[in-house]
Amino acid sequence: xxxxxxxxWLVAILAAFLVVATACGGSTTPGTSKGTLTVGGFxxxxxxxxxxxxxxxxxxxxxxxxxxLLLGPRPIxxxxxxxxxxxxxxxxxxxELEYYNNSAGEATSDPAATTATLNTHLQPLGLVxxxxxAAVDANAFAVPQATATEYSLxxxxxxxxxxxxxxxxxxxxxxxxxxxxxxxxxxxYGLHFKAVKTLDTDGPLTRxxxxxxxxxxxxxxxxxxxxKGLGLVVLQDDKHMTAADNVVPVxxxxxxxxxxxxxxxxxxxxxxxxxxxxxxxxxxxQHLDAAAVATTWLQQHNYSS
Amino acid sequence: MPTGIFLTFDPWxxxxxxxxxxxxxxxxxxQHITLTAIAILGGLVLSLPLGVAAHRxxxxxxxxxxxxxxxxxxxxxxLFALLIPYTGLTVVTAExxxxxxxxLILVRxxxxxxxxxxxxxxxxxxxxxxxxxxRLLRIELPLALPAIIAGIRIATVTTIGLVTVTALIGLGxxxxxxxxxxxxxxxxxxVVATVLSIxxxxxxxxxLAGLQRVVVPWARNT
Numbered sequence: 305x306x307x308x309x310x311x312x313w314l315v316a317i318l319a320a321f322l323v324v325a326t327a328c329g330g331s332t333t334p335g336t337s338k339g340t341l342t343v344g345g346f347x348x349x350x351x352x353x354x355x356x357x358x359x360x361x362x363x364x365x366x367x368x369x370x371x372x373l374l375l376g377p378r379p380i381x382x383x384x385x386x387x388x389x390x391x392x393x394x395x396x397x398x399x400e401l402e403y404y405n406n407s408a409g410e411a412t413s414d415p416a417a418t419t420a421t422l423n424t425h426l427q428p429l430g431l432v433x434x435x436x437x438a439a440v441d442a443n444a445f446a447v448p449q450a451t452a453t454e455y456s457l458x459x460x461x462x463x464x465x466x467x468x469x470x471x472x473x474x475x476x477x478x479x480x481x482x483x484x485x486x487x488x489x490x491x492x493y494g495l496h497f498k499a500v501k502t503l504d505t506d507g508p509l510t511r512x513x514x515x516x517x518x519x520x521x522x523x524x525x526x527x528x529x530x531x532k533g534l535g536l537v538v539l540q541d542d543k544h545m546t547a548a549d550n551v552v553p554v555x556x557x558x559x560x561x562x563x564x565x566x567x568x569x570x571x572x573x574x575x576x577x578x579x580x581x582x583x584x585x586x587x588x589x590q591h592l593d594a595a596a597v598a599t600t601w602l603q604q605h606n607y608s609s
Numbered sequence: 610m611p612t613g614i615f616l617t618f619d620p621w622x623x624x625x626x627x628x629x630x631x632x633x634x635x636x637x638x639x640q641h642i643t644l645t646a647i648a649i650l651g652g653l654v655l656s657l658p659l660g661v662a663a664h665r666x667x668x669x670x671x672x673x674x675x676x677x678x679x680x681x682x683x684x685x686x687x688l689f690a691l692l693i694p695y696t697g698l699t700v701v702t703a704e705x706x707x708x709x710x711x712x713l714i715l716v717r718x719x720x721x722x723x724x725x726x727x728x729x730x731x732x733x734x735x736x737x738x739x740x741x742x743x744r745l746l747r748i749e750l751p752l753a754l755p756a757i758i759a760g761i762r763i764a765t766v767t768t769i770g771l772v773t774v775t776a777l778i779g780l781g782x783x784x785x786x787x788x789x790x791x792x793x794x795x796x797x798x799x800v801v802a803t804v805l806s807i808x809x810x811x812x813x814x815x816x817l818a819g820l821q822r823v824v825v826p827w828a829r830n831t
Contacts, residue, residue, distance in 0.1 A: 387697050
């Protein structure tokens, strides 16, 4: 009796395992496709939009596209492209350079020069950065309206060392060692804050910290459409410390055929910062799908994908 | 123009958005179930022999328990970053993590279950002429089933929660939607995916409790 029940139970488990295993099997459909490319993206809305723009343009050109979006921080995405799990991702010239050169501080405010230096680091990894777009998603520093009024701040150089010593600064974990974040604020503007809070890179933690007053200055992205709505004032980078974080596709050399390069470069030739701001607003604030927002942009720019 | 307003008045559930995104939740739920099922079945396939070995040979005990405990302490981000060069952004990478995390609970329960088999039952089985393997399969494991199923229940519920961390590598099932809701400060996917995840854990736990009643009717009180 016991034996019967046990064996029936084992059979049931084995059957379940088989069902699951078959369900997980591959489902690639070869057709008249020019090849299959996997487009990756970071875990913020702008990256999903850019990945969809690149992906849909390539799909329109005849490639089969898979997406791997909302991937974890840069170490995950860099490991994934090196391993060939993704063929490309929308990167940012200066940020990619400072990641692949281990924060050597080589990035400048010149996008072409920054991308050229980036490529010397990508070359041995079998990767290549294509032509950077005019669109920039730069890091910027913002303060709440009340703080701006209190100390009459409009640009970073308005913050005197005395004011800085009263402000708590918040940004992502990489900021204290990233040339264009805290070290830049210290060396270019001579700022040393009362305290530094490790939060996220302009994510929900930073927003919450601004809201409850636990930080008075923090890192934000220039492409955020909702900064005004949150009552945040971006301080002007009047001494030009910010690096060229122009959007640039990072592609595996094996996938960067002339045709793929042409398609991606033509996208980058048309993409502007204003486009990014408006598309990020539609996804992050109006909750439209990144894929649909990307399709609209492509249609407006003569890709009917 | 609409920015701050959307943030301030974002309802807990935006039914219009939800009704047009049902397939998203279906796919995520399906992926969540698949990832959990493979993790638990894979965890069982590994932990049954490990638990039996640890029960039978004392020398295996500490190393087996130590390895499953140490694995449990590896942060998922570090684990995935280490695995991606070999297994990429695949289900394999996710399952190495999830199966590894399930071992701590499963191995221990297999062992505890086997240890709880009364010595006189073993004596009786020996007296009836059972050889060790037959005794294990027909006497000891069936008697250990209540503890093993209890372990499967705990492991299943924790794995349903843990699956969400595989969103880091683009999987994650419902975790993908939770992450999306979190980064966009958008309540609907966050709330709905969380509720689905809790419901899934409850349904799984109750089904396994039901399975336990069917398989080991003599252990009704657990």
